[in-house]
Amino acid sequence: MSNGFDAEGDKKKKKIAVISVSSLILVAMVVAVTVGVNNAPHEDLDDGGGGGDLHDHGDDGGDVHDHGDYGGGGGDAHDHGDDGEKISSSTKAIKTICQPTDYKETCEESLMVEAGNTTDLKELVKAGFKIAVEKLNAAIRNSTTLQELAKDPRANQALQNCRELLEYAIDDLHDSYHRIGTFHVSKFEEFVNDLKIWLSAALTYEQTCLDGFENTTGDSGERMKEFLKSAQEMTTNGLGIVSELSNILGTLHEPAATGRRLLDTDMPLWVSDGKRRLMQLETGAIKPDLVVAQDGSGKYKTINEALVDVPMKSNKTFVIYVKAGIYKEIVVIPKHMTHLTMYGDGPTKSVVTGNLNFVDGIQTFKTATFAAIGANFFVRDMGFVNSAGPTKHQAVALRIQSDRAIIYNCQIDGFQDTLYAHANRQFYRDCTISGTIDFVFGNSAAIFQNCKLVVRKPLDNQQCIVTAHGRLNRREPTALIFQGCHFMGDPAYLPFKKVNKAYLGRPWKQYSRTIIMGSQIDDLIQPEGWLPWMGDFGLNTLFYAEVQNRGPGADQSHRVKWRGIRHITPQHAASYTARRFIDGDAWIPVRGVPYSSGMM
Known part of the structure; x- marks a missing residue:
């Protein structure tokens, strides 16, 4: 892959020199502070494109100064204090690392206690991750205590879910911590992108924990919010530091710089002959490791039986073939089940179905018929259904939080909250997704290509909303992005489209971001296009865009x-x-799936 740099211009050469000399990524954060990373107004962060949040703070080829005492981790720091008072090198280093964060006081106080007298900014960032993990572990311990006191069944369930979600957040923070130790300049862009995605996912899991207390009684929700406050602030601070690192070093590039272009056949030129053979195998009859057959013709009659024999923490692709049949089971691909591929006989033939729902007492997070958590999950030619119906309100058919997940030629059917695109990087191609209210929602970085978004008939008093993105922070590299898709109505809905009006989306969280481009939008979508969530919440901070659509x-x-x-x-x-x-x-x-890397 591209190393994120090119050779044009003295400016970029200087950026490379800064990193190469210090070999510590944190020197870039010192640069960010000295050149004034906070000059740009926050509300315009999305205008940078490239994941939406990048700015070039190096106008006019401005020199990047080498403050080697910070980057080297031990030299005296110069005093830039307001009154010229002398402060220790360690304190100065902490103030430097905390400068671009949203919660500076939390950042500084925590690092003063945890980091001791170090001036190594790399170690200070790692200490920040460590503190966030400690705070999350404390919240998990407190959730056990609160569960013993919670009388509301929904609150009790929310506390159970919190323990699971916060474990996911801890895993992502651990991944981020270890990623810092493996930094290499040739992998800079990949390094920054991974950190931002994982930190965003950790924030999402923390917030999902708190969301579970909506409509519950008692004070357990407020208590949990207090327990999570420091962890959320430290996670947000980590995202702020990494985001400013990407800003100052300018990881946004012109497409031509990557050297990756697609032919009309969608076959990338840069793929080797060996990779081409792999792609051809994946599109044809690949031999599965396990076969699931409801009719008894295989070793396993259910998907859950087969999952018992799937290796954990594997770096090799493991393939499960699910033969045609209706599989009535709740399936979860766990965190440590990685690189799993699953394929069926077709999106209406190999179908997983369930009916868990909110009205019957299940938290939305747990209503999913099928959930994929382990990284690099790939599924094709299958169907996922939540059959609870519109009267049961939130009822998820498919929940994806697997990083680098691919969902190809699948059908995902439900009513409210059909597809929970929860977190991390996701790619959907040639899928059909149906529902009524917020039926594509979550806080992932998800791209949908050539998909059908089908509005179904809701309850008599309901409106229909296709998307509800949940971006929490302006720096998160997340969005719901639709390319070459078709926004359409189910035949049973169309006679009611003027009564049960349909909209493209609404802001679930404050920085909700949704982009629709090159798509067909039928006349069921109201002229206003978008719907408020509640009052003016998020209307100034969201990012909604429509480009080159038709219909x-x-x-x-x-x-x-x-x-x-x-x-x-x-x-x-x-x-x-x-x-x-x-x-x-x-x-x-x-x-081997059809794919367009640029504009369609």
Whole structure:
């Protein structure tokens, strides 16, 4: 993959020199502070494209100064204090590392206690991750105590879910911690992208824990919020530090710089002959490791029986073939089951179905018929259904939080909250997703190509909303992105489209981000396009954009006029394509699925 740099211009050469000389990524954070990373107004962060949040703070080729005492980890720091008072090198280093964060006081106080007298900024960042993990572990311990006191069954269940979710957050923080120790300049862009995604996922899990207390009684929700406060702030601070690192070193590039272009056949030029053979195998009759057959013709009659024999923590692809049949089971691909591939006989033939739902007392997070958590999950030619129906409200058919997940030629059917695109990087191609309210939701960096979004008939008093993105922080590299898709109505819904009105989306969280480009939007979508969540919540901070769409529902002349509605050019929209937003060229084409890395 590209190392994230090119050779043009003295400016970029100087950036490379800074990293190469120090071999510590944290020197870039010192640079970020000295050149004024906070000069740009926060509300305009999305205008940078490239994942949305990148700025070039090096105007006019401005020199990057070498403050070697910080980068080297032990030299005296110069005093830039307001009154010129002398402070220790360690204190100065801590103030430097905390400068770009949202919660500076939390950052400084925590590191003062944890980090001792070190001035090594790399170690200070690692200490920040360690503190966040300690805070999450404390919250898990407290959740056990709260569970003993919680009388509300829903609150009790939320506390159980919190323990699981916070374990996921801890895993992502651990991954981030160890990633810092493996930094190499040739992998800089991959390094930064991974850290931002994992830190965003950790924030998402922390917030999902708290979301579980909505509509519960008692004070356990408020108590849990207090327990999580420091951990959330430290996680947010980590995201702030890493984001400013990417800002100052300018990881946004023109597409041509990557050297990756696709032919009309969607076969990337950069793939070796060996990889091409792998791609051909994956698109044809690949031999599975395990076969699931409901009719008894295989070793396993259920998917869960087969999962028992899947290796954990594997770096090799493991393949399960699910023969045609209706599989009535709740399936979870756990965190440590990685590189799992699952394929069926077709999206309406090999179908997993369940009916867990909120009305019957199950938290939304746990209603999923099928959930994939382990990284590098790939599924194709299968169907996922939550059959609970519209009267049962939240009822998830498929929940994906696997990083670098691929969902190809699948059908995902439900009503409210059908697809929970929970966290991390996800790619959907040639899928059909149906539902009524917020039926594509979550806080992932998810790209949908050539998919059908089918609005179904809701309850009599309900409106229909296709998307509800949950970005929590302006620095998170997440969004729901639709390319070459079709927003359409189910035949049973169309007679009611003027009564049960349909909208493209609404802001579930404050920095909700959704981009729709090159898609067909039918006339079921209301002229306003987008719907508020509650009052003016998120309307100034969201990021919604429509680019080069077609169809009667694509007319933007009567769209809502919120501050967060963006009118971006195709050139800016290219920043939200698979190559640039989720580094798709590095992991999608080798699976042999149809794929467009740029604008479609």
